[in-house]
Amino acid sequence: MKIFNIYKQTKRKNQKGFTLIELLVVIAIIGLMASVVTMGLGRARAKARDVKRRADLKQIATAMELYYNDHNSFQVSGGGYFGGGQGWFSYENGSSYVTSVAHQLNILGYLGNTKAEDPIQNPGYMIYLCNNAQVYAVSATLEYPTADDIAFIQTTCNGVGGNGTYTIYGKNFAVGHN
Numbered sequence: 001m002k003i004f005n006i007y008k009q010t011k012r013k014n015q016k017g018f019t020l021i022e023l024l025v026v027i028a029i030i031g032l033m034a035s036v037v038t039m040g041l042g043r044a045r046a047k048a049r050d051v052k053r054r055a056d057l058k059q060i061a062t063a064m065e066l067y068y069n070d071h072n073s074f075q076v077s078g079g080g081y082f083g084g085g086q087g088w089f090s091y092e093n094g095s096s097y098v099t100s101v102a103h104q105l106n107i108l109g110y111l112g113n114t115k116a117e118d119p120i121q122n123p124g125y126m127i128y129l130c131n132n133a134q135v136y137a138v139s140a141t142l143e144y145p146t147a148d149d150i151a152f153i154q155t156t157c158n159g160v161g162g163n164g165t166y167t168i169y170g171k172n173f174a175v176g177h178n
Helices: 002-014 020-071 101-107 147-153
Strands: 126-130 135-140 173-177
Touching: 020 101, 020 135, 020 173, 147 173
Parallel strands: none
Antiparallel strands: 126 135, 135 173
């Protein structure tokens, strides 16, 4: 009987493989690493969407300035909420938004894209006019705004000091002409 026990012990020492605990530890480590990578990718994607939003608003600002140079007003007639040149920038619904501001700027040759729109929210970009359409702001919601972004939007005509859209719609980034 003693020889049989020695044989069993020797056989176990010579077997190669992993114990259940070792496998579970490796799986836990791989899971932890995968979650860290996934979180990093999510943040990178959000920052990429913010880059797109900033580029869209810069393009819109250029189109608005070109329109102003020709018409001495930022009110894009016939576009936006009831044709007043403001509201959701690219939104059309056939009634209160018959033609969007983006579509109207495209028809007039100032903007190349009729659907300049937020990558997540639709509608997402808003345009507001102030001081008899001599001032405007186009705003968006960034996922990672800077303190300067938030401070600037509060000085625009759709900031807290203006018509309050910063707090009502959650916008935290804007471009415009003050």
